[in-house]
Amino acid sequence: MAEKYDLIVLGSGPGGYVAAIRGAQLGLKVAIVERELLGGICLNWGCIPTKALLRSAEILHYAQNAKDYGLKIAGEIEADLEAVVKRSRGVAAQLNKGVTGLMKKNKIAVHMGEGKLTGPTSLTVKGEKGEEKLEAKHIIVATGARARDLPFAKADGKRIWTYRHAMTPKEMPKKLLVIGSGAIGIEFASFYNDMGCEVTVVEMLDRIVPVEDKDVSAFLQKSLTKQGIKVMTGAGVEELKADAKGVRAKIKDAKGNVDESEFSHCIVAIGIVPNTEEIGLEKLAEMERGFIQIDPYGRTKSKGLWAIGDCTPGPWLAHKASHEGVTAAEAIAQELGNKDVHPHPLDRNNIPGCTYCHPQIASVGMTEAQAKEAGYDVKAGTFPFIGNGKAIALGEAEGFTKTVFDAKTGELLGAHMVGAEVTEMIQGFVIGKTLETTEAELMQSVFPHPTISESMHESVLASYGRVIHI
Secondary structure, X not given: OOEEEEEEEEOOOOOHHHHHHHHHHOOOOEEEEEOOOOOHHHHHHOHHHHHHHHHHHHXXXXXXXXXXXXXXXXXXXXXXXXXXXXHHHHHHHHHHHHHHHHHHHOOOEEEEOEEEEEEOOEEEEEEOOEEEEEEEEEEEEOOOEEEOOEOXXXXXXXXXXXXXXXXXXXXOOOEEEEEOOOHHXXXXXXXXXXXXXXXXXXXXXXXXXXXXXXXXXXXXXXXXHHOOOEEEEOOEEEEEEEOOOOEEEEEEOOOOOEEEEEEOEEEEOOOEEEOOOOOOOOOOOOEEOOEEOOOOOOEOOOOOEEEOHXXXXXXXXXXXXXXXXXXXXXXXXXXXXXXXXXXXXXOHHHOOEEEOOOOEEEEEEOOHHHHHHOOOOXXXXXXXXXXXXXXXXXXXXXXXXXXXXXXXXXXXXXXXXXXXXXXXXXXXHHHHHHOOOEHHHHHHOOOOOOOOOHHHHHHHHHHOOOOOOO
């Protein structure tokens, strides 16, 4: 006989486990199904452990440049790759235990195994206990996504890597090819470059981090090139062959010239594929390129079946998945009779994006080009970190903040940042956009001194011809 719940969540990533917790908080009887590790890709193989790797590379960078801060460090500074990876895996393990604890705290039943839908509100789980049958009034699919392979070369974990292989390398690459310059590709390029590897980045489009404002892309490319990373835009890898000695790649550059180069390893970072095959969705949900189509609250076409996170349309970000999880859980509770909860649909224009390379980049809303294409009369302003006292004092004067406004209403349309700790500062603009702020409120806000965040204020002033420190 099937175990019955109010809500079952299929997948325990940052969307799934957050949805389960919110459902439990609202008094629902909740279960979660996970085939690998609680916390999903983000906590175990993505967001968190990669930041641990990048932190080690950052410390190495500062140590190797200690003289810039008036310091002397005796002896040679070098990276212990095995220890760096071990620390990263320890961070992931700690967070995995944390999610396990949260499941117990919120009395959420955990079923470990492969889940497959048998209907919009029922599924089976194949695991160590054999096959279990589960039923619920509602099911949320939160199965996430995986790295996309090249059509002519699959990642083997030896010479050709996805992000998972790149996180636990058995050896330090000597000469690394990174295919794709989105957040994942650029973060690993930055990490391995700081660790002493020779890195080449190949991007098919005409600029790196192409979803960002073009000024950010240009600044980052210049910075990465200065750090020693070879960046090829408007280029493509036409052939990739690996053997025990390394990787041979045929690369066509922006002028159409094809060159064959050799690398010790290659990271493929060309996007994701949703984990929606063979889980029983064929007749239950509308699909587009493998992604589950949903309404603003997460509903699919089948009553009782919901979906969130990377298995649905983008942006494919952990914090977007978590927000969707809360929204869906609250909408489900409302349908089950909770009149005290009032879910709000997700506004995709207010989802920030962060890339933790060196220097960091962060953004929210429209780029200047997108705002103009949408028909806005635009006011945009940029403030460079070289005019910010705290940035200079920290030795982090590389970067800028850019803001984009509607000239007619003063609405903040977008904000774009590159430099030290901008991933921590972008939330100020996110809150501003969520509150539908205008330039007036931002100008009248008092920013603490000395902080890098003062560049946010100055960029607003610059948009309206009132900049002070440049």
